Amino acid sequence: MVPIGGLTCCLSAAALYFLGRSSGRDAEVLKSVTRVNQLKELAQLLDTACKVLPLVVTVSGRVGSDTPINCEYSGLRGVIVEQTAEQHFLKHNDAGSWIQDSALMLSMCKEVPWYLDDGAxxxxVVGARGATGLVLTVGSEVFEESGRSLVRGTLDYLQGLKMLGVKRIERVLPTGTPLTVVGEAVKDDVGTVRIQRPHKGPFYVSDKTIDQLIANLGKWARLYKYASMGFTVFGVYLLAKHAFQYIMERKRHWEMRKRVLAAAAKRAGQDEEGLNGKSESGPSDHTKKERLMPDLCVICLEQDYNSVFVPCGHMCCCMACSSHLTNCPLCRRRIDQVVKTFRH
Structure with missing residues (x-):
């Protein structure tokens, strides 16, 4: 039988190992990006480097926009607004009870052109929604209960549903939020500087500083590493335990086989001694071959087998051992009844 537990632990350890390597690699990359202390220095840096040369930098400032979005429920002004609506209800399951569930009714997102401003x-910033580390603030969370009516309640009951209400959540990136952005800096022909996702490299939009990002990535890399080591040790233990049990089981089978063969040889010797005292018209060759086969219980290998399993019909155990069995040792079928046999 395949040791599923051990294999699962080893595969999980491999996945955690690669996650740790990825986090550690990102931390090293963030250490090497160009840090811009003031945004006005970025235009000069781009002029010095070259407009077409990929330049990955990290900048900080506060979120601003010339056309901010006025949030419908929270009253905040933001540059990215996500709205979701979930229908909550009770549904009748097969067991006859009511369980709570929900379904997504609406999911929409609005974004306007925005920038980072440090006062100078x-x-x-372009494409921030696809960046790593972007977390939107929950501006509003409202639950609107469903209206009660006899007709609606009857229809819902016939369908096995009880409508509870609609939960509306509004997430927003408010103006004035301090952010750190890591990405490729470019400058167009009219002199506008923007940061976007690089073709190769990190792209982060976070409310943490660059040093905090590096520290967090390093911490996660260590946690993944230790978790990978733990899963590896546990998985190897499970595999080794399974292998040891398999070896001991095979060894027990070989020892049992040797005991059965020894018992058969002993019984054959006793039968030959008995045959020597009989006349030449004794049992046939077929009967002699049958006498060579041991009649011992396959469990204890001490008593003769004297019980028949119903319904499979196998007879291989004594009554004492049969009382402890639920399945036949030969075919693994469930034992409904044990019938004792008597030999003459």
Whole structure:
């Protein structure tokens, strides 16, 4: 039988190992990016480097926009707004009870052009929704109960549903939020500087500083590493335990086989001594071969087998051992009844 537990632990350890390597690699990359202390220095840096040369930098500032979005429920002004609506209800399951469930009714997102501003210059950010580390603030969370009516209640009951209400959640990136952005800096022909996802490299939009990002990635890399080591040790233990049990089981089978063969040889010797005292018209060759086969219980290998299993019909155990069995040792079928046999 395949040791599923051990294999699962080893595969989990491999996955955690690669996650740890990825986090550690990202931390090393973030250490090597160019840090821009003031946004006005970024335009000069791009002019010095070259407009077409990929330049991955990290900048900080506060979120701003010329056309911010006025949130419908929270009243906040933001540059990215996500709205979701979930229908909550009770449904009748097969067991006859009511369980709570929900279904997504609406999911929409709005984003306007926005920038980072440190008071001296602005840098536009493009494609922030696809960046790592972007967390939107929950601006509003409202639950609207469903209206009660006899007709609606009857229809819902016939369908096995009880409507509870609609939960509306509004997440927003408010203006004025301090952010750190890591990405490729470019400058267009009109002199506008923007940061976007690089073709190769990190792209982060986070409310943490660059040093905090590096520290967090390093911490997760260590946690993944230790978890990988733990799963590896446990998985190897399970595999070794399974292998040891398999070896001991095979060894027990070989010892049992030797005991059965020894018992058969002993019984054959006793039968030959008995045959020598009989006339030449004794039992046939077929009967002699049958006498060579041991009649011992396959469990204890001490008593003769004297019980028949119903319904499979196998006879291989004594009554004492049969009383402890639920399945036949030969065919593994369930034992409904044990019938004792008598030999003459």
């Amino acid at each position: 210059a602005r840098v536009h």
